[in-house]
Amino acid sequence: MRFVSDGLRYAGVALAASPVAAVVGTPLAGLAFVVLAAGILHFFRDPPRSPPASGVVSPADGRVSVVREEGDRLRVGVFMNVTDVHVNRAPVDGTVREVEHTPGAHRPAFTKDSDRNERVHVRLDAADGETEVTLIAGAFARRIHPWVEAGDELARGERLGHIAFGSRADVLFPPGVEMDDLLVSKGDTVRAGESVLVDQS
Template sequence: MNFAPGVHKWALPPLVGAVLFTFVFPPLAALLLAFGLFALWNFRDPERHPPTVGIVAPADGKVSVVREEGDQFRVGVYMNALDVHVIRAPKKGYVDGVSHSPGANKPAFSKESENNERVDVDFGLFEVSLIAGWFARRIVPYVHDGDSVAKGDRLGHIAFGSRADVLLPPSIDRDHLLVEEGDSVRAGETVIAEVPDDDDV
């Protein structure tokens, strides 16, 4: 099993503490053990196998937003604390910019979460946003300006409950969308939109 960077910071201290307190104060040891195992689960990073056709989900979880913004559609995926929190590229592209914006700390499942701390990865014709939740507020992007990514490549990690949005290319219209709010998706594997014949994926 692979793990996202930073797992040692969250998992190792409570696991070590659990060992130290096992015979001193067992209830605390059990609590520390539970949190350490939860951190390991939250930072897991399983391999994914993207399909050859279509735009894929950027994150594991449930689709929480599908809406039109100007001439583009936004699809947002809410990740609860048990979902995989590694964010993946919905299609291939070149990174035009990576920007960090501080913000509020609202729960990631709420509409107000769009004002939370976030990292936006701009690919020119489309954009992926990593939005922190209320608990850890920890976003670690893996890509930088000028990077080339393939569909399904890892873009970053968000800890402990969060949201990932993709602002789809202008060539994608309502008829191309394959998901609606409430659907469950898997990062890098679930196709969320068909691609027009003239759109290079």
């Protein structure tokens, strides 16, 4: 199993604290740190994914929590809970045109107030037009880690970032994608890099 590097670091700290806690406190305290390390590794896991032959794929594991029209464009948001993989993936093939960080609040990502949360926009020039992936911090997420920069070429389903301890990833489709094109609905469970949101092939 592959893990995000931050997770290995955090888990290492917890494991290092385990024998100290067992000596200074109790064996149970030492065991608690081992369990904590295992939980951290589970949260920061980074399993492989295999994109299907066609279609715009989900940028995140989780539940579809946002489906709305914004002018002539359509937005789909995926809420990641604590048990989901938090590595985010490119929904389409494209070239990264811009990575923009926007400071903001840290409201729960499943609420309407999260529209004002801290976020990172990754704008991709794709064959069908600009597709934007937005990584949104939540109530506990304090660090958004984009792994790409302007000029990078991304394949559909390729890793593009990670949100530490949260929370939502959106796709803003190019003009021309309509509500009737969607293959998912609010409440559906999806997997990053594998679940198809739209397929116009």
